[in-house]
Amino acid sequence: MLPPMTPPTIRDLLAERRQPTLSLEFYPPKDPPGFDLLRNSIERMRPVHPDFVTCTYGAGGSSREFSFAAWDLLSQMGFTPVVAHLTCVGASRADIESQIHRIHATGIRNIMALRGDPPRGETTFTPAPDGLAYASDLVALIKSIHPDICCGVAGYPETHPEASSPAEDLRHLKGKLDAGADYVNTQLFFDNDAFFRFLDDARAIGIEAPILPGLMPVASPTQLDRAIGFSQASVPDALRAALQAPDPETARAAGLTWMINQIDGLIAGGVPGIHLYILNQARTLLDPVLTACLARWRHLPSLPTGSA
Numbered sequence: 225m226l227p228p229m230t231p232p233t234i235r236d237l238l239a240e241r242r243q244p245t246l247s248l249e250f251y252p253p254k255d256p257p258g259f260d261l262l263r264n265s266i267e268r269m270r271p272v273h274p275d276f277v278t279c280t281y282g283a284g285g286s287s288r289e290f291s292f293a294a295w296d297l298l299s300q301m302g303f304t305p306v307v308a309h310l311t312c313v314g315a316s317r318a319d320i321e322s323q324i325h326r327i328h329a330t331g332i333r334n335i336m337a338l339r340g341d342p343p344r345g346e347t348t349f350t351p352a353p354d355g356l357a358y359a360s361d362l363v364a365l366i367k368s369i370h371p372d373i374c375c376g377v378a379g380y381p382e383t384h385p386e387a388s389s390p391a392e393d394l395r396h397l398k399g400k401l402d403a404g405a406d407y408v409n410t411q412l413f414f415d416n417d418a419f420f421r422f423l424d425d426a427r428a429i430g431i432e433a434p435i436l437p438g439l440m441p442v443a444s445p446t447q448l449d450r451a452i453g454f455s456q457a458s459v460p461d462a463l464r465a466a467l468q469a470p471d472p473e474t475a476r477a478a479g480l481t482w483m484i485n486q487i488d489g490l491i492a493g494g495v496p497g498i499h500l501y502i503l504n505q506a507r508t509l510l511d512p513v514l515t516a517c518l519a520r521w522r523h524l525p526s527l528p529t530g531s532a
């Protein structure tokens with residue numbers, strides 16, 4: 225009997241890639257109808273053939289179970305490899321260890337290792353009793369118990385909000401890679417210059433790992449404010465103005481065009497891949513303007529036309 229297929233690691237995918245990778249980020253629904261919608265979205269997104277997908281983690285009992293269910297659904301529907309996000313929020317070291325073993329037992333071999341955010345309204349993160357304080361601790365723990373797991377870590381082109389300086393934040397990013405992380409996935413940004421400055425600064429301090437830029441399409445001023453709320457990304461005046469269009473469809477098209485121009489610029493600048501915070505939205509991914517952009521640097525064999 226053949227051994228069960230283990231999906232490739234992101235480290236191997238990036239090392240062996242012939243073209244930049246495309247990865248998509250999902251979030252776990254919170255109820256059965258939400259899972260039906262997610263199933264439908266995955267089905268519709270199939271022709272785009274992402275190289276890998278990621279799905280976020282909510283700490284706490286039920287959120288955690290929804291994450292496991294969403295990773296399972298993505299895998300079952302062939303969206304592999306799946307990168308399982310894992311955080312240190314509200315969990316002791318023993319609890320985190322058991323989550324890592326559980327993820328490994330499902331066959332997943334890729335974890336995005338994150339510290340997690342402080343609770344709403346608080347500005348500093350307090351680890352749980354006997355918990356982990358930083359993502360670097362999580363990377364070290366994962367690698368110590370399952371060295372075959374590939375670890376991604378978060379990078380911040382415009383600096384993590386709690387960091388005292390960009391240089392200090394970059395040193396901590398290097399600390400995560402020195403602890404064993406394999407690649408970096410960035411926070412979303414709207415200004416490619418910020419990304420390329422960050423890339424140069426990272427290389428200058430000896431960070432050699434692949435760095436995947438993360439982009440999010442925003443369709444309205446409200447969505448933009450929400451995105452800035454958690455990312456603290458700076459917003460070019462031209463993007464803010466374009467999203468003020470009175471007609472929602474015009475604003476939506478302007479936000480998508482902004483992201484497409486970012487993708488074109490990043491691909492021209494030689495990035496190893498593009499990570500889209502697509503957040504379960506098949507309609508956005510299948511917009512013909514975006515699929516035409518993807519087809520400029522990816523082979524898309526079976527993309528239906530006019531599929532948005």
Ligand SMILES: Cc1cc2nc3c(=O)[nH]c(=O)nc-3n(C[C@H](O)[C@H](O)[C@H](O)COP(=O)(O)OP(=O)(O)OC[C@H]3O[C@@H](n4cnc5c(N)ncnc54)[C@H](O)[C@@H]3O)c2cc1C
Pocket residue numbers: 279280281282283309310311336337338339340341342357358359360378379384385386387388392393396399400409410411412438
């Ligand atoms: C791609 C991506 C995916 C994400 N997915 C999720 C998710 O699924 N679920 C979720 O809850 N959140 C998620 N987040 C949000 C993330 O949890 C927050 O941004 C969080 O505030 C920081 O996490 P981190 O892993 O970057 O932390 P860390 O790398 O630990 O950094 C946190 C802060 O501590 C500083 N620091 C790091 N190491 C040290 C050290 N040794 N000494 C002193 N200071 C240090 C850093 O400079 C930074 O300011 C995601 C973020 C990104 C970019």
